[in-house]
Amino acid sequence: MRLAVIGAAGRIGSRIVTEARGRGHEVTSVVRTGGDADHVVVADVFDPSAVAAAVAGADVVVNAAGHAAQLDDAGFYVRAARSVVAALRTLDPPPRLIVVGGFGSLRDPAGGQYADRPGLPVQAAPEIVGQRDALTYYRDVEDLYWTYVSPPPGGIAPGERTGTFQLARDTIGDREVSSTLVSMEDYAIAVVDEAVHARHPHACVVVMG
Template identity: 40%
Template sequence: MRVVVVGANGGIGRCVVTEALARGHAVTAVVRRPEEYQGLAIRVERGDVLDPADMARVAADAEALVSAVGGGDGPGRGRLIEPAAHALVAGLRQLGDGAPRLLVVGSAGSLTTRTGACLWDDPTVTPRQLELMRAHGRALDYLRTVSDLDWTVLSPPQNLLPGERTGAYRTAADHLVATPDGLSTISLADFATALVDELEHPRHHGERFTCGY
């Protein structure tokens, strides 16, 4: 499968690239700093996720586009999330019937907890976390209005941490995946596994799902 990964410089993007390459997929990494992928047997493109024409260019020969665009660091770290969703949709629409499938890495913020409230309503969420969660929430709301593209959002659990790849995880729709003692977590490697599994065996079309242990 020809897979384009936008935001491949980030922690999630790198894990998705690694997982997809390990399974034999042809991967294009779209990054702001191409030099970070020097020496790897991978196609690297410099791309602007806020430019629809640029996204159409990098996705033109792909079967799937994965957006692992993060919020960056510092104040206003959620500012890219919603505009990026709009630009990706606009860019893929330029490709008409040849548009690839769109998989977007979301946030846990709008997932519901055992109390029935959204995670972003938890008083322990910091203002910086809330900013990013709300931005992802607006992007998801927008994607839910899109009916002419095949899109999926994968939200992580509450804690997305470094760790080994086990290949084991559970999924849910809009509810936070947690253990009986309330721990909601997954390793970056297993999150990437869940995402590439969805690429290979699509089950969630035009909807969000989540995963965790």
């Protein structure tokens, strides 16, 4: 299988690349700067033409673009989503899309969204809200195969590749929020599993450690 990972230089994107290559898949790393190695391509996520050229020929595109240096930019993820979708729509056939998402859109047991809860951390609020808004956009994309993969509200961090995790769809219970943490390595397994098996079309899934 041929994958293209946008944001491949990031902490999560790089682990997805490692996981996919470790399973024998062909991977193109799409980065913002520094594309001077084999299978590394430079493309701005906000340039649909450049993105389309970078991912052409891929079976699956993983959008792992993040904005750690611009934490106050809540619109980053929606703009990136629109650009990537526009790029994939120019390809024939369009590859499947897997999005490295956030937990802001997850439903709590009462049916509300975590991004709407009071008391969000000030520094993290733009990303939480931005990821929620991005999923809202993806839900209206009916002409592409996409899957949105979220970490749990309990957090995601570098750790061990254990292969032990659970998946839930759209919702995580309150009792699991504070205690559930997933490693970036296990999250990468879940993303590559989805790339291989295509089990969750047009859905948000959360990876719980």
